[in-house]
Amino acid sequence: MNLRPFGVGIVGAGPVVQAIHLPTLARLRDLFAVRNVMDVSPDVAAAVSRRVGASASTSIDELLADERVEVVAVCSPSAFHASQVIAAMRAGKRAVLCEKPFATDRDQAEQIAEVGRETGVPVIVGAMHTFDPAWLAASSEWESLAGNAHTIRSRVVLPPNARFETSATEVLTARPASGLPDLDDPTVRASMVFGGVLGLAIHDLPLIRRLLGPVDDVAVVSASALSPWGYEVGLSTAGRLVHAIGALTEQWRPTWELEVVSDSARMLLEFPPSYVHAGSAVATITTSDKTVRFGPYPHNGYEGEWRALHAIASTGSASAPPIESLIDDLVFAVDVATASSDAAREGEIR
Structure with missing residues (x-):
């Protein structure tokens, strides 16, 4: 190389x-x-x-x-x-x-x-969780021992971090106060859910798609806008369930978790919050007879994607992810966002 x-x-x-x-x-x-x-x-x-x-x-x-x-x-x-x-x-x-x-x-x-x-x-997409070393190690282990997942939960709760944004982004001015969104407005609800799926959930959707395996028909069974800002989406495919929730709150305890459950095992991935330069996620796989832990590794997915880019630039397109897989990830995310947005437009505030 x-x-x-x-x-x-x-x-x-x-x-x-x-x-x-x-x-x-x-x-x-x-x-x-x-x-x-x-x-x-x-x-x-x-x-x-x-x-x-x-x-x-x-x-x-x-x-x-x-x-x-x-x-x-x-x-x-x-x-x-x-x-x-x-x-x-x-x-x-x-x-x-x-x-x-x-x-x-x-x-x-x-x-x-x-x-x-x-x-x-070659092209790679900067979905940092797909390059997180804990995910890469744990997903390989999961495939070898756990079988098919029947339940997947994505949970993202992030507080505002204006102090970090200000110190890290020298040329930005403070964001104007815009007040709370009017979630009685169906268009606002739909926009919030669509933006939430393509802004936050999209980090985990490529992982979810890989855990689900080939998916021909994914149905959005529920979708809601969360006050003051957030989304909650339920998906179903071939008897398997995916629950994704994302919220921005005033509390201080950021959470970014992906939980995967099969008949024989449970995997929990705990990612560092976005915009934070810490180590990797920590992944724990539990079965009836053992618990295996991966991470934290020294670098996170942000660094992982750049390391992958260097390897690809050095060795050529053969080492790049298949473009067909990137297209499938995109279509999956856009389809989920669109269907969830439509459902939230008709739904209620939560």
């Missing part, structure tokens, strides 16, 4: 880049060096690029023309992901990391796949 640092071009320099990717890359200086930071705001591009000694750009064409940029991280708003991923692939970069979701629908994802076949440029 080629261990020299690859030059990184970052497209979009908002909070995720400032608070997550740049600190992660600072720990991986032997693997990556940020060469160019692009943002449509010249002030943001200049301020963020200054932090890492990189060039500043205000257009993706300018960034892609920089010969020092070998890998590209697409961190812009999701509506721009597909076109920017395709542009980076056509520019002949070694690999592309795209924040989730990497497209807004199947058609866009299929366009990315087609360009990938033409150019040979």
